[in-house]
Amino acid sequence: MSDAPVRLSPLDLAALGFAGLRTRPLRAVLSALGISIGIATMIMVVGIPASSRADLDARLSALGTNLLRAQATIDQVSQTLPPVPEAAADMAARIGPVELTSAVANTHANVRRSDKIPAEQGSGLTVLAARPDLLPAIGGRVASGKYLTAATDGLPIVVLGDKAASRLGITEVGSGPAPTVWIGDRWFTVGGVLAPMPLAPDVERSVLVGWTAARTWLRFDGHPTVVFVRSAEAELENVRKVLAATVFPPNPARIEVSRPSDALAAKRITETAFSGLFLGLAGVALLVGAVGVANTMVISVLERKREIGLRRALGSTRGQVRGQFLAESVTLCLLGGLTGAALGILGTSAYAVARDWPAVIPPAAVLGGAGSALAIGVLAGLYPAVRAARLTPTEALAAP
Numbered sequence: 001m002s003d004a005p006v007r008l009s010p011l012d013l014a015a016l017g018f019a020g021l022r023t024r025p026l027r028a029v030l031s032a033l034g035i036s037i038g039i040a041t042m043i044m045v046v047g048i049p050a051s052s053r054a055d056l057d058a059r060l061s062a063l064g065t066n067l068l069r070a071q072a073t074i075d076q077v078s079q080t081l082p083p084v085p086e087a088a089a090d091m092a093a094r095i096g097p098v099e100l101t102s103a104v105a106n107t108h109a110n111v112r113r114s115d116k117i118p119a120e121q122g123s124g125l126t127v128l129a130a131r132p133d134l135l136p137a138i139g140g141r142v143a144s145g146k147y148l149t150a151a152t153d154g155l156p157i158v159v160l161g162d163k164a165a166s167r168l169g170i171t172e173v174g175s176g177p178a179p180t181v182w183i184g185d186r187w188f189t190v191g192g193v194l195a196p197m198p199l200a201p202d203v204e205r206s207v208l209v210g211w212t213a214a215r216t217w218l219r220f221d222g223h224p225t226v227v228f229v230r231s232a233e234a235e236l237e238n239v240r241k242v243l244a245a246t247v248f249p250p251n252p253a254r255i256e257v258s259r260p261s262d263a264l265a266a267k268r269i270t271e272t273a274f275s276g277l278f279l280g281l282a283g284v285a286l287l288v289g290a291v292g293v294a295n296t297m298v299i300s301v302l303e304r305k306r307e308i309g310l311r312r313a314l315g316s317t318r319g320q321v322r323g324q325f326l327a328e329s330v331t332l333c334l335l336g337g338l339t340g341a342a343l344g345i346l347g348t349s350a351y352a353v354a355r356d357w358p359a360v361i362p363p364a365a366v367l368g369g370a371g372s373a374l375a376i377g378v379l380a381g382l383y384p385a386v387r388a389a390r391l392t393p394t395e396a397l398a399a400p
Helices: 010-022 025-063 088-092 134-138 162-168 211-217 233-247 262-273 275-303 305-313 318-354 363-390 393-397
Strands: 067-072 098-106 126-130 142-145 157-160 180-183 186-194 206-210 226-231 255-257
Touching: 025 275, 025 318, 025 363, 067 233, 088 098, 088 226, 088 233, 098 134, 126 211, 134 226, 157 162, 162 186, 180 206, 206 211, 226 233, 233 255, 275 363, 318 363
Parallel strands: 126 206, 157 186
Antiparallel strands: 067 226, 067 255, 098 126, 098 226, 142 186, 157 206, 180 186
């Protein structure tokens, strides 16, 4: 017979690891609970901010973080606006990353609540010629009534911005007789009122009339004064660089392009603001769990000296004893890690649902939790395993 020690397979080591845990189930459960709490904490402190950030991103994007505004500027010498082509919005739509475009134009008409009010006592509101596709481009919505359509574009119908409606005293369009306003030298019917638009204050303070109707009734020349462009957010800066030359090729300097909104800057800050703090908290939680496992394994070695001595006396090598205790530690941490991952996913989802957020569970957090549990099992069990392997059979059997 060969005196060479039998090599234990990974399955044998796993069986030994489970066997050691089954003999002390309560202690194993409590030790695994520490790891579970640590892993669950790590997933939750990553998942909850990720869910919050997803909700914040959606809210900021709804405000129009990918919205650019190209506005014609007055020539200081001639005091005139440049003749921006009527197709400027369509020209801007040819830029690759651009998703939506629209345009408005100042008709320089005067709007009053009644034709009895003198012209010099106007409301101070701007009358804008607007296209039917304006609201999707600027992220606007109708609070009451209806917006302009292709069918009503040529009719004397207007839509009021939120602040313009308040100033004119027409905050709602109901089922009764439609209110009217006096623009230029004729009555226009109010067809709708817009909801507030924080990133389009000029539209909030304006009275919108159809593009064709402005030509027909307000002597509008057809040249837009503002072109709105919504593009892919990642390419916003690149679109901004070429937008002026695209909208008015003869003299791009006459076009002022807005910088990306402060909301976009806030959105980009939130992408990094949460990470460091919460990952630090998760690291502390995992460290506490690792110390608990290491403590459990050290105590287990002390309590099982006779078992270790008997195994050594029957021929187990130092490597087999070391592998047994290391397998116990790794098994304990993996069980705690899987339980903690499940608890973390459930906790994050429950919190997100309670706050009406989208539940976001970063896969990296779950995989990182499992990997952390494995690493903790190895590190926490390494010293106890080495200590157990160093015990000689006589020393271990002589232990009280």
